[in-house]
Amino acid sequence: MGLATYAARRAVTSVILFFVSVSIAFFIFRLLGNPVAIMVGPGLPPGAAQVLTAEFGLNKPLWLQFVLFWRNFFHGNLGDSFVYTGTPVLQVIFPTRFINTVVLMGSGMLLSYLVSIPLGLLAGRRYGSMLDRGFSGLSVVLISLPAFWLALIILLVLGFYLGWIPLGGTVTLNRTFSSWWSYAANYMHHLIGPMISIAVFFFGSNFLITRASSANVLRENFIRTFEAAGVGEGTIVFRHGLRNAILPELSFMAVQMSFLVAGAIFTESVFSWDGMGSLIYLAVQNSDYPVLQATFIFIAIVVIASNYIADILYGLIDPRVRYD
Amino acid sequence: MLRSPPAVAGFIGTLSFTVLAIFGPLIVGQQQILNTYTPFSPPSLAHPFGTDYAGHDILSLLIYGTQRSVLIGFLAGLFTMVIGILVGLVAGYLGGVLEEFLMRVTDLFIIMPSIVLAIILVSLLGPSDYNIILAISLTSWMSVARIIRSDTLTLKSRTFVEAAKISGARTFYVLRRHILPNEVHMITSNTLLAVAGAVVIEAGLNFLGIGNVSQVSWGIVLYQAELNGAVVTGAWWDIVFPGLFITLFVLSVSLLGRGLERLLDPRGGVGGVRAR
Numbered sequence A: 001m002g003l004a005t006y007a008a009r010r011a012v013t014s015v016i017l018f019f020v021s022v023s024i025a026f027f028i029f030r031l032l033g034n035p036v037a038i039m040v041g042p043g044l045p046p047g048a049a050q051v052l053t054a055e056f057g058l059n060k061p062l063w064l065q066f067v068l069f070w071r072n073f074f075h076g077n078l079g080d081s082f083v084y085t086g087t088p089v090l091q092v093i094f095p096t097r098f099i100n101t102v103v104l105m106g107s108g109m110l111l112s113y114l115v116s117i118p119l120g121l122l123a124g125r126r127y128g129s130m131l132d133r134g135f136s137g138l139s140v141v142l143i144s145l146p147a148f149w150l151a152l153i154i155l156l157v158l159g160f161y162l163g164w165i166p167l168g169g170t171v172t173l174n175r176t177f178s179s180w181w182s183y184a185a186n187y188m189h190h191l192i193g194p195m196i197s198i199a200v201f202f203f204g205s206n207f208l209i210t211r212a213s214s215a216n217v218l219r220e221n222f223i224r225t226f227e228a229a230g231v232g233e234g235t236i237v238f239r240h241g242l243r244n245a246i247l248p249e250l251s252f253m254a255v256q257m258s259f260l261v262a263g264a265i266f267t268e269s270v271f272s273w274d275g276m277g278s279l280i281y282l283a284v285q286n287s288d289y290p291v292l293q294a295t296f297i298f299i300a301i302v303v304i305a306s307n308y309i310a311d312i313l314y315g316l317i318d319p320r321v322r323y324d
Numbered sequence B: 001m002l003r004s005p006p007a008v009a010g011f012i013g014t015l016s017f018t019v020l021a022i023f024g025p026l027i028v029g030q031q032q033i034l035n036t037y038t039p040f041s042p043p044s045l046a047h048p049f050g051t052d053y054a055g056h057d058i059l060s061l062l063i064y065g066t067q068r069s070v071l072i073g074f075l076a077g078l079f080t081m082v083i084g085i086l087v088g089l090v091a092g093y094l095g096g097v098l099e100e101f102l103m104r105v106t107d108l109f110i111i112m113p114s115i116v117l118a119i120i121l122v123s124l125l126g127p128s129d130y131n132i133i134l135a136i137s138l139t140s141w142m143s144v145a146r147i148i149r150s151d152t153l154t155l156k157s158r159t160f161v162e163a164a165k166i167s168g169a170r171t172f173y174v175l176r177r178h179i180l181p182n183e184v185h186m187i188t189s190n191t192l193l194a195v196a197g198a199v200v201i202e203a204g205l206n207f208l209g210i211g212n213v214s215q216v217s218w219g220i221v222l223y224q225a226e227l228n229g230a231v232v233t234g235a236w237w238d239i240v241f242p243g244l245f246i247t248l249f250v251l252s253v254s255l256l257g258r259g260l261e262r263l264l265d266p267r268g269g270v271g272g273v274r275a276r
Helices: A003-031 A035-040 A046-055 A062-074 A089-093 A096-125 A130-142 A147-161 A180-217 A221-228 A233-251 A253-271 A276-285 A289-317 B005-034 B058-094 B096-111 B114-125 B129-140 B142-156 B159-166 B171-207 B218-227 B237-264
Strands: none
Touching: A003 A062, A003 A289, A003 B096, A003 B114, A089 A096, A089 A276, A089 A289, A096 A130, A096 A180, A096 A233, A096 A253, A096 A276, A130 A180, A130 B237, A147 A180, A147 A253, A147 B171, A147 B218, A147 B237, A180 A233, A180 A253, A221 A233, A233 A253, A233 A289, A253 A276, A253 A289, A253 B096, A253 B114, A253 B171, A276 A289, A276 B114, A289 B096, A289 B114, B005 B058, B005 B237, B058 B096, B058 B129, B058 B142, B058 B171, B058 B218, B058 B237, B096 B142, B114 B129, B114 B171, B129 B171, B142 B171, B159 B171, B171 B218, B171 B237, B218 B237
């Protein structure tokens, strides 16, 4: 079986996973709460409640509701937000909040990789050295920290005491920007705090994963051959170590994604970053169930897609993988 | 284990938190957490950890709240293990269609964003401690199930298990007598890791304000601090100390877990210690 067949088969299972997770979202929200109250929202006059009940088909049997839910789903209709009244939930998520989250997570993870991978490679190469023991100990402490506490401490130190970063938000509110540049600069200034929080939050696990694979690979015979042939230390660590360290990162994708979602919710809530994580927080505070359901479905899609991509990439990068 | 300083530190830490969890409300008492003093006063001799937005003594709140945080974490960790061990044992030992089904369900739960699922479950079911325990256990059993399944798979093909089966031992007897005793080391360490993880999730759920906020726990103290502007007033003690309690607990329990795993491993752990 070649890569193409494998990719096709994984695509089929991914689509099945997608249908099952979205259906689970449907059943959780219909069965665990009062569906009329959940979909129609509080504080509406009885007439409006009846209209909306009919629109969502909540007076129909469950199986028919399920069919209607999927029909609405494929029409891009996931209901309207309670809080931003009348706004379809998809417009609450896209495009601003989605882009903000992607920017924050992307830059935070990139920063984390830039620091943790070189350090992890070196620590694995010098297994048991002071550098290795120091950063390993630090990583064990860092992965024990709750994400929201880390974010609070960073906000307190960099924001309150040093005054280097704003205390919250994505851009300064009620301020008109003279140019695109000043807007971008203001946005970047707000990005620093949450970005550092995400980077520190992921440092521990990234460092430990890289260190473990580096320690294993860099003690194999082909590395000793390179050493004997006079290949430089830098080439050994960063070329051959790095190649093999990327693989476990990819296979930890599913676990990393769930950390990423948690990191987004807590970090964005602390820094009032206008992304999808703080949207979940706001939706919970306001019992905005349509938004909560849509965000859950959206995150499930992103996670399934990124796992699929990670699996295919694994096969492309590692020539040893055989599909049988 | 005595030769491993991190494991010893973990043991001492876990023991201290257990004592605090059992006797905390007796040491501090209901009245002491209701008393109010000057709001947001920094650490002093009278209030070693300072006071919060309403003037409660933070040290008292944290000692009193230890019981609730640790109990929720312990029960959630325990249920996580029960679900994980059942799924792992049944899938690994019985195999077949059942295994295929259980492992697909496990994959599904791994892929679903568990923290979002937990948040949704608690906000739909209502903000009680029982629902928090339920939500945590239902969303964190997957790694245990995978570990137990793969270990059961290797144990199943070992000669002593084969011998027991050939001599007519029932499935339940083999599981109880031959499989589970060989997994005690990973069950112990994973229970401790599950408890540590559950305490962090519980603190997180309470920090977001979706738990029962009228009670005292470590996460609730942080929730109140954030809600009432501890950051913008620079009341660092209202943020640092509650988080330190959570971090020290998680660190102690995980270090003890790692230490015990090596000590109890029947296939020979560090320091030549062998069980039985």
